[in-house]
Amino acid sequence: MFENLRLLTFDLDDTLWATAPVIMAAERQLHRWLMLHAPETAINRSIEAMREQRLVWMANNPSHAHDLTLVRLKTLEALLDEFGYSPSLAQQGLQVFRQARNQVAPWPDVLPVLQHLRRRYTLVSLTNGNAQVEHTPLKDCFHLSLSAEDVGASKPHPAMFHEVARWSGLTFPEMMHLGDDWERDILPATRLGMDTAWVHRKPLGGQYGKRADLCLFNLYPLLVYLR
Known part of the structure; x- marks a missing residue:
């Protein structure tokens, strides 16, 4: 897998x-x-x-x-x-x-997992917000960081995903997207043929019928799934 x-x-x-x-x-x-x-x-x-x-x-x-x-x-x-x-x-x-x-506080699992994954994978951040990753504690984790401002559209519009494909030269089946929002993250990535990991750090409430390739409460399981 x-x-x-x-x-x-x-x-x-x-x-x-x-x-x-x-x-x-x-x-x-x-x-x-x-x-x-x-x-x-x-x-x-x-x-x-x-x-x-x-x-x-x-x-x-x-x-x-x-x-x-x-x-x-x-x-x-x-x-x-x-x-x-x-x-x-x-x-x-x-x-x-x-x-x-930019004074964000990443959850405790984030930095060690990203540092580990960066040894094997290309890592890209995609955000509808306007945090400047280069001024956060995660400044050295990503090979590329894109925002809605950069590409002219917010997720679920696929513009950011297409820009990543153009930049990397990879196909969507060679990519996985990880995010907390079903409509803005998981659904558009799935439609493009990407693998997905739904990171829901809070209880799902009424969203139990929705699925992703991985459903995570934190990033630590990625160290097992993505060896």
């Missing part, structure tokens, strides 16, 4: 680390920054209101909704302008957010 595998693609958020605490911390950091540098914005717009503003912008600009960095920049520019501050401050605020966004 899996004898033909040569390349593994990994989702990041909620597959290799818990995402919600990181995003919440980064948004709080940005809000504190706004209180210092553009206080009227922070006084009049809560973190929740800013989040709603981004959702509205994405709904009104669907062709750019995959680019979460652009979404945050444009909505921050509009917010600053609304309260009489220079929109150019948005770039500084964005950097504050992104620096905090």
Whole structure:
């Protein structure tokens, strides 16, 4: 089983680390920054209101909704302008957010398993988010890292998978994708003919009828399955 595998693609958020605490911390950091540098914005717009503003912008600009960095920049520019501050401050605020966004804490199984797998396989990270892998504790684990921003589309669109095939020169049956989300990770990879590993670190709830080639609670079993 899996004898033909040569390349593994990994989702990041909620597959290799818990995402919600990181995003919440980064948004709080940005809000504190706004209180210092553009206080009227922070006084009049809560973190929740800013989040709603981004959702509205994405709904009104669907062709750019995959680019979460652009979404945050444009909505921050509009917010600053609304309260009489220079929109150019948005770039500084964005950097504050992104620096905090990269302060991820991979689960304990992640780093040792990736380091082991890297000796035999080509490893690629694929994310709909905007964490910068090169600024995280996993900076030396991947041969290539791609985001929705890089390819112009978010999973489940297959653009990232096709870019990996183009870059590597491999066929999809020579690849496995590992991710936490059935709709965005497992289903599109399966449709392309890739092997799949569904990494569900929480109970599945009502999703028990769905299947992948491997179903994992953490990455350690890969050391057995992918020798």
